[in-house]
Amino acid sequence: MPTDSQELRDDLVACLPSLNLDLALAQSGQRVVYLGHFEDNKIPPDVLPPDGEDADEKPFLHGWGAWGRIVVKVVSGADPVTLARLQAETAILEEVRPTCFPKLLYCNLFTDNPVTDERLKERLYVSIEEFIDSSPLSAIADQYKGDEQKIVKLAVGISNALLPLWAHHRKFVHRDIKPANLLIRPNGEVVVIDLGIVRETGAVGVTHDGPGPGPFTPGYGAPEQMNNEKNAVSFKTDFFSIGVLMYCLHSGVHPFVPRANMAMHEIMIAVASLHPPLLTDAAGSSQGFSDFVAKSMLKVPWQRHRTPAIFIEELQALQQN
């Protein structure tokens, strides 16, 4: 499992020698995230521009300085089948990716350190995405408190961003909608990050078929996700998380984590069985807003909004009201 260490940074810079790692952003599960940038004048002489012999070959490092600030994600500890699935899903998502996701600039698997010519301790799957000038929703959540219209607009933005994934014939699901994975541009537009796939890569990722919980963020993951009921995980799983998000933003209180320092199992029990107070009572919201959120957070998927179209239509109706 990678951790931000000098060794990992050295390995990354050996593989991508014009890369400057400016800041370690986050570390979760099997992934480390950095902010960085490339400097073309650091490209060593042994890295040549494409010679045109392979029409599919893209420039490596050359011209990457123009990307400006970038986000570097490093995954390790994943088996080849999982990595192939990750690449397959990444490629498909590239096809359907709307503007509300960061652009993927480069990804590759590194197995050797080219400077030492030794095998890396762990194979590193590195992806580089554009940096979005924005604030994470988690940092500005207070600005939404009690503002139904602003919250509904945000939920519409999230839903429209996810719609191509939900509508894809492979039925993608984000599975990790939460404030930390939502970026708000200065003009208020929402950008969804972490398509849920990279996050899952690894021992308890997409290949997890055994007993026990599936991958989820406590408090935001739907009951079927916690229970690893793969057949029940669908776009409605994202509806649940969006409902939780709307509840939190409006009331300032998490529906299933009402007090600090709750243990994981307590949160899981709450998500599975607790029916939080209606928003009309807890935060004085409108009946329509409260009903929408309550329906999104129903424990059983079939009781939630039946289709993405209905989900979005109801949100738009709330916007018009």
Add this chain to the structure above:
Amino acid sequence: MALGLLHQVGHNSKWNVESFENDGCGDGLILSPLHQAMGTVEKLPPETRAASIFDPQFYLPNSRKTKLLSYPFFPEQVDGGFQTSTFVAHVPEVAKSCIDFQVQQGFRKVVVPTRYINQMYPSYFKQQNQFTVDAFMEHAGSRPLCLSVALTAPMIQDPEWREQVLNWITSFPEVDEVYIMYEHERSTKQVADARFLVDCMTFCSDIMNTGLAVTLGYTNTEGLLYTAAGDLTITMGAFENTRIFSVDKFLESEGERRGPKARIYLPGLFNWVQFEDAKRIRSGAPEVWAQVYEPTEWAEEALRREVEPTFNQSPLYKHYFRNMQDHMDELSPLKASDRRKLLLSKIAAAMGAYRELNYRGIGLEKHGQGGHLMEWQNALNSV
């Protein structure tokens, strides 16, 4: 049968093709859809295709590598993406399409693909049969087939597994050739494991004794040792990932990465040595250099350059291909027992050359050293 040498085609496939067509190195190619789009393969001269086999490379069936996806029968191209549960419904059409392609292109033999399974699951053979083997056998009719199998070292070394593998690969009357590659995990570039080499030689020998032809893919220079087991076909490749098998190659973008320092193959050492180390041997120990280096036009040109070649330029690979062909030309006319003697004498000479370099204080980078030779010697002395 006779010894054979095929190009294990990899990144920049034209290097292999040129080496075969223009330089007379190798008896043919193992074509690689990972590196050659369908249109590229179809444009090869008919004589080149007739001398070659086409490996469909279903080892990682959900790989998204662009060139693999240019083949409509590649599993990830079927039904919107490969899934084990749904592929079974499509495998008959995949088999038909893949076999038709191989027949139309006039390759030497139709290759039956299998997938890479890295564990010795009890259901291993059932999975392989259901994945592709049954359907390919059914659609191939009576034409002779080559079964491709990617094995792990324990599958070859564990007696029970080895027996099951042998039982399986010899159970198809239509198959008269097997194309085997092994994943031998190690931290060294050369196989420095006498026990494994012996087990692999015995494994190949056992297969050949049943009357099946053997092509051993993804071999580094250890492939030469297997000629002591009998008349089989070994391979030579340019980039390291064509000389060491790993499914990682189906995930990497080879052109879009920084490569290691360039190496040159020195046949008198049976090893690849960093180019700058080779130049130090040439200047610091010219007699040793004369013993271990076999000049070729490509190596001479590289040695004359002021700027060192990089790993992604062709001359040092074409030099290797020529050296390997020379090795094989020397071994081919001999009986297996005489090949063993010749190899042992050459290994002894290589060990002497390394000793001399050491004596003269010419240190070599780790992977350019001769640690593998003692193991090779032990292996050949054990068979």
